Amino acid sequence: MAQLELFLQTLISGFLLGGLYALIALGMALIMGVMRVINLAHGDFMMIAMYIAYWLFTFFGIDPYVSVLIAGPALFLFGLAIQKYLLTPVMKVESILPHNQVILTVGLAMVFSNLATVLFTGNYRSTPVSYASSAWYLTDYWKNSPIELSLSMPWTISFIISVMITIGLWIFLTKTDTGKSIRATAQDLDAALLMGVNVNWVRMVTFGIGLVLVAVAGCLFLPIYYLYPALGKQFTNIGFVIAVIGGMGSTNGAVIGGLILGIFESMTATYIGMGWAPAGRFSIFVAALVFLPGGVASILKKRRLGA
Amino acid sequence: MKKFLPLIILAILCILPLIGLSSYVMHIFILVLMWSVIGMGWNILGGYTGQVSFGHAAFFGMGAYTSGLLYQHLGISAWWGLPVCVVILTVLSLIIGYICLRLRGAYFALATLALGEVCRVAAENLVGFTQGNMGIMLRERTWVDKTWYFYVILIIAAGAFFLIKQVMESKLGYYFVAIREDQDAAESLGINTTFYKTISLCLSGVLTGIAGAFYMNYMGYIDPSMVFALSEVSIATVMVVMVGGAATYWGPLVGAVIMVFLAEVIRSLPHIGAAHQTIFGIILIFIIMFLPNGIVGDYRKLLKPFKSRKGASS
Numbered sequence: 001m002a003q004l005e006l007f008l009q010t011l012i013s014g015f016l017l018g019g020l021y022a023l024i025a026l027g028m029a030l031i032m033g034v035m036r037v038i039n040l041a042h043g044d045f046m047m048i049a050m051y052i053a054y055w056l057f058t059f060f061g062i063d064p065y066v067s068v069l070i071a072g073p074a075l076f077l078f079g080l081a082i083q084k085y086l087l088t089p090v091m092k093v094e095s096i097l098p099h100n101q102v103i104l105t106v107g108l109a110m111v112f113s114n115l116a117t118v119l120f121t122g123n124y125r126s127t128p129v130s131y132a133s134s135a136w137y138l139t140d141y142w143k144n145s146p147i148e149l150s151l152s153m154p155w156t157i158s159f160i161i162s163v164m165i166t167i168g169l170w171i172f173l174t175k176t177d178t179g180k181s182i183r184a185t186a187q188d189l190d191a192a193l194l195m196g197v198n199v200n201w202v203r204m205v206t207f208g209i210g211l212v213l214v215a216v217a218g219c220l221f222l223p224i225y226y227l228y229p230a231l232g233k234q235f236t237n238i239g240f241v242i243a244v245i246g247g248m249g250s251t252n253g254a255v256i257g258g259l260i261l262g263i264f265e266s267m268t269a270t271y272i273g274m275g276w277a278p279a280g281r282f283s284i285f286v287a288a289l290v291f292l293p294g295g296v297a298s299i300l301k302k303r304r305l306g307a
Numbered sequence: 308m309k310k311f312l313p314l315i316i317l318a319i320l321c322i323l324p325l326i327g328l329s330s331y332v333m334h335i336f337i338l339v340l341m342w343s344v345i346g347m348g349w350n351i352l353g354g355y356t357g358q359v360s361f362g363h364a365a366f367f368g369m370g371a372y373t374s375g376l377l378y379q380h381l382g383i384s385a386w387w388g389l390p391v392c393v394v395i396l397t398v399l400s401l402i403i404g405y406i407c408l409r410l411r412g413a414y415f416a417l418a419t420l421a422l423g424e425v426c427r428v429a430a431e432n433l434v435g436f437t438q439g440n441m442g443i444m445l446r447e448r449t450w451v452d453k454t455w456y457f458y459v460i461l462i463i464a465a466g467a468f469f470l471i472k473q474v475m476e477s478k479l480g481y482y483f484v485a486i487r488e489d490q491d492a493a494e495s496l497g498i499n500t501t502f503y504k505t506i507s508l509c510l511s512g513v514l515t516g517i518a519g520a521f522y523m524n525y526m527g528y529i530d531p532s533m534v535f536a537l538s539e540v541s542i543a544t545v546m547v548v549m550v551g552g553a554a555t556y557w558g559p560l561v562g563a564v565i566m567v568f569l570a571e572v573i574r575s576l577p578h579i580g581a582a583h584q585t586i587f588g589i590i591l592i593f594i595i596m597f598l599p600n601g602i603v604g605d606y607r608k609l610l611k612p613f614k615s616r617k618g619a620s621s
Contacts, residue, residue, distance in 0.1 A: 032413075036413070037413075038413050038416065038417060040361075040420075086592065086596070089596060090595055090596055093595070093596065093599045094599065095553075095595075095599030095600055096354065096357075096487075096553050096554050096599075096600055096604065097353070097354070097357070097359060097549075097553050097599070099359045099413065099416060100595050100599060102359070102413065102416060103359075103545060103549065103591065103595055104591075104592055104595050104596075106361070106542055106545070106591070107588040107589070107591035107592040107595065108588065108592070109588075110538060110542070110584045110585070110587060110588030110591070111584070111585045111588035111589060111592075113584070114582055114583075114584030114585040114588065115582070115585050117581070117584075118581050118582045118585070233537065237420075237421070237424060240417050240420075241421070244414070244417060248413075248414070273432075275428070275431065275432045276428070276432060278424065278428045279425060279428040279429060279432065282421045282422075282424055282425045282428070283425070285418075285421050286406060286418070286421065286425075289406065289407070289410060289414065289418055290406055293409075293410070293414075
């Protein structure tokens with residue numbers, strides 16, 4: 001029974017983690033889909049958002065969940081500016097190497113993580129919110145439950161918010177004009193151009209939204225995780241691993257990929273060892289590349305579930 | 308003149324240690340040559356064949372660990388790592404090529420990025436074999452004097468330079484460039500692109516690995532976060548080539564000179580030293596935006612302002 005309890009507990013925490021991962025990957029998948037660029041500074045944008053939330057908490061006592069409303073728009077504007085002044089001009093530059101924009105994001109990542117170290121020191125920080133260690137227990141609701149499971153309170157709240165944001169994004173992408181042009185650009189750039197979509201504007205908005213998503217993820221991670229300047233790299237890795245598992249540029253795939261990775265990582269951490277979790281992450285990545293290069297999206301397409 | 312330029316530079320480098328430079332300056336020159344070897348390795352795959360890799364730390368670290376582990380477990384000189392790592396890295400490159408080279412462009416870049424991280428995590432966690440984060444230390448280094456290390460790396464670098472020149476002027480080199488320019492067109496002309504990309508990867512990996520094995524012998528100590536580092540090795544390699552000029556013979560060397568000297572200067576500045584990554588990041592962004600083909604590739608662009616001024620005065 002203890003074995004089953006452990007397994008279920010791992011599964012649930014993996015699921016909650018996966019929900020948050022999905023949010024990071026969604027932003028990356030959107031950017032990848034529309035611009036064909038892997039944003040290797042994705043995690044560093046998340047780090048910036050986390051620092052915004054952290055300082056808001058420290059100086060003004062604003063709850064990290066509330067600062068979603070501040071960090072999100074801030075990063076949106078930041079994203080517009082970066083797309084307009086850095087990424088778009090680089091597209092027009094003629095060069096031998098094809099991946100200039102990707103290398104540019106690497107440069108951005110270096111600048112951000114190092115500046116954060118210089119400005120805020122390399123110390124690990126966390127927000128001491130009052131509800132940090134509170135939890136819900138299964139036995140509180142079901143007295144005679146044969147197994148005992150617990151759900152950490154901040155994890156649950158974070159998960160619920162991330163689900164809400166994901167649904168919001170889905171509505172935005174399917175119902176609004178801007179959302180539809182984003183999807184059109186992702187599907188076929190030239191066709192979208194011919195249909196009168198302002199592609200440059202769409203690119204800017206997409207980059208902005210991608211950063212909003214990762215900023216929200218950062219704020220949601222803050223109460224349950226700790227914060228340090230070099231944290232970006234790890235989450236960039238997570239983001240692109242999920243984006244590949246899900247199928248490059250597919251938003252549905254990113255959500256499913258996030259859940260898969262969350263559960264997988266939680267399982268490796270419980271059954272093999274904490275240190276191996278990143279290795280597990282990359283082995284599932286390589287496996288996805290070899291056996292399912294189209295990602296989850298290709299399966300969805302085959303079953304006609306849309307991608 | 309142009310034909311003999313490599314030989315002239317080689318001759319100058321050969322007599323360099325004889326004029327009695329201090330040990331620190333020699334150290335800098337050794338680092339420059341080592342980075343130029345790594346850069347040349349990257350250049351074959353990234354510059355000529357057009358497969359951008361963000362994971363050359365995997366090859367570098369694997370070379371270094373080959374050398375270190377031979378010493379650690381078999382008790383033989385770490386210099387054996389140089390020849391042995393050629394074999395090991397060829398095998399590794401074949402495996403990686405089988406997995407990654409079917410992927411294109413961005414996928415390949417991601418796969419290599421992941422690869423570097425996998426190697427680091429493995430080296431950190433296989434404590435029984437690699438001693439984990441404790442790293443591997445050579446109990447005594449072969450020479451106290453840096454001169455001999457300089458000559459060893461000089462031979463490696465010169466060998467790499469002429470090898471690349473030979474390869475790029477042969478049929479193989481044209482295949483590489485054809486793949487970079489248009490893979491589908493190359494494929495339709497009957498070039499087995501996966502096969503030639505694998506050859507390119509092997510060459511690239513072996514050169515980088517040899518530099519890694521040399522690093523082990525020279526520094527006498529390695530640990531996973533040093534040799535498998537993402538920003539300090541993988542990204543630095545990309546930077547060396549980007550700054551110098553991708554797909555040029557002299558690019559890696561010029562890039563290595565600039566990057567190593569710059570790194571030393573920036574680190575020695577009292578307040579800015581901590582922000583050296585920021586400065587490198589800004590340099591990288593600047594290079595991509597204004598000199599996308601590097602200093603060697605775009606030197607005409609660099610000379611332009613001087614030339615036009617001359618024209619205006621006359």
